[in-house]
Amino acid sequence: xxxxxxxxxxxxxxxxxxxxxxxxxxxxxxxxxxxxxxxxxxxxxxxxxxxxxxxxxxxxxxxxxxxxxxxxxxxxxxxxxxxxxxxxxxxxxxxxxxxxxxxxxxxxxxxxxxxxxxxxxxxxxxxxxxxxxxxxxxxxxxxxxxxxxxxxxxxxxxxxxxxxxxxxxxxxxxxxxxxxxxxxxxxxxxxxxxxxxxxx
Amino acid sequence: xxxxxxxxxxxxxxxxxxxxxxxxxxxxxxxxxxxxxxxxxxxxxxxxxxxxxxxxxxxxxxxxxxxxxxxxxxxxxxxxxxxxxxxxxxxxxxxxxxxxxxxxxxxxxxxxxxxxxxxxxxxxxxxxxxxxxxxxxxxxxxxxxxxxxxxxxxxxxxxxxxxxxxxxxxxxxxxxxxxxxxxxxxxxxxxxxxxxxxxx
Numbered sequence: 001x002x003x004x005x006x007x008x009x010x011x012x013x014x015x016x017x018x019x020x021x022x023x024x025x026x027x028x029x030x031x032x033x034x035x036x037x038x039x040x041x042x043x044x045x046x047x048x049x050x051x052x053x054x055x056x057x058x059x060x061x062x063x064x065x066x067x068x069x070x071x072x073x074x075x076x077x078x079x080x081x082x083x084x085x086x087x088x089x090x091x092x093x094x095x096x097x098x099x100x101x102x103x104x105x106x107x108x109x110x111x112x113x114x115x116x117x118x119x120x121x122x123x124x125x126x127x128x129x130x131x132x133x134x135x136x137x138x139x140x141x142x143x144x145x146x147x148x149x150x151x152x153x154x155x156x157x158x159x160x161x162x163x164x165x166x167x168x169x170x171x172x173x174x175x176x177x178x179x180x181x182x183x184x185x186x187x188x189x190x191x192x193x194x195x196x197x198x199x200x
Numbered sequence: 201x202x203x204x205x206x207x208x209x210x211x212x213x214x215x216x217x218x219x220x221x222x223x224x225x226x227x228x229x230x231x232x233x234x235x236x237x238x239x240x241x242x243x244x245x246x247x248x249x250x251x252x253x254x255x256x257x258x259x260x261x262x263x264x265x266x267x268x269x270x271x272x273x274x275x276x277x278x279x280x281x282x283x284x285x286x287x288x289x290x291x292x293x294x295x296x297x298x299x300x301x302x303x304x305x306x307x308x309x310x311x312x313x314x315x316x317x318x319x320x321x322x323x324x325x326x327x328x329x330x331x332x333x334x335x336x337x338x339x340x341x342x343x344x345x346x347x348x349x350x351x352x353x354x355x356x357x358x359x360x361x362x363x364x365x366x367x368x369x370x371x372x373x374x375x376x377x378x379x380x381x382x383x384x385x386x387x388x389x390x391x392x393x394x395x396x397x398x399x400x
Contacts, residue, residue, distance in 0.1 A: 044258075047257060047258065048256055048257050048258050048259055049256065049257065050256065050259070056248055056249065056250065057247060057248050057249065057370075058244075058247065058248050058365075058368060058370040059248055059250070059370050059371075061368070062368065062370070062381055062383055065381070066383070066387075069390070069400075070390075072400050073390070073393075073400060165258075168258060168261070168262065170257075170258040170259050170262070171259075181262055181265070183262055183266070184386070186384070186386045186387070187266075187386070189389065190269070190270075190273070193273075200269075200272050200273060
């Protein structure tokens, strides 16, 4: 089996949401599994001294426009949540609470969370909101509620964020395959060409 | 005649250099003239609070890698100048000194300056270096040397930088056609699709 594609994203990243609609199909076209790896962009921004794109003068207005244009281009609905940016800690912990024992359930939850946040402009910022989304796709909300309080899960997310930083990840979405890094939804074309050609 | 494409760039921007290799052909494919508009990214960064990509922790290393990968992908040589970032004031003034009376000469100079800086890793940071490049492509170096001291040319560049900011330009390269903004070398595909389809 060929190496998987590591797909790093923050649940509060709208370009991450767009990439999430496409990355599994892209991987499948080239016989690659995709490992979803949510992390916390805010922690990384402390390292890079960056800040959320949409909050930057001039860039923010352009990005809001570019996001909608990029979404329309790939035929994906994009409705920004009323509260933005929002905390993605609960969503990320919920993912890691599931992903070892039920990787398909974790991915299903991640897709539902993204859909709620950016497909419908809803709220996924709190533990209660994340649990409600989990239950809406048939997952065990009560068990998830307990897991979100579990110190081991909190530590797991910290370790995953550190692993992302150690891998050189500084933005969302970010892809790494066989050591080759690709940053941004707009690098999916390069990533696909890389997989198709073996690199250049 | 259809509206032209405004091509905003800073002479010290390597992604601007990559875009400069492609934008005229792209315009020609869609019956569009391309108006080259050098500006000073450093002035804009004071507005947006941004800083040069290559100087940012983590992002810098990735960008150095992505630049070379992007250059190889389009078959363009890319050698970073020993001094980087460098001052692009003289290069920009030289362009505006020529562009009204000799637009083809101005574009020829711009291409030669980019080629010296990033195709050969040479120096275009000083007035003397810019004049040498101009003479190497058959332009009148003495007249250009006088123009670079002309207060009217200095004011012209200031006005062009302000016009870029007023148009919403905050990065290099940046393209605007019929009011539609596209930021980044990696948005050329969107720009071309936009011209082909009339937008979406």
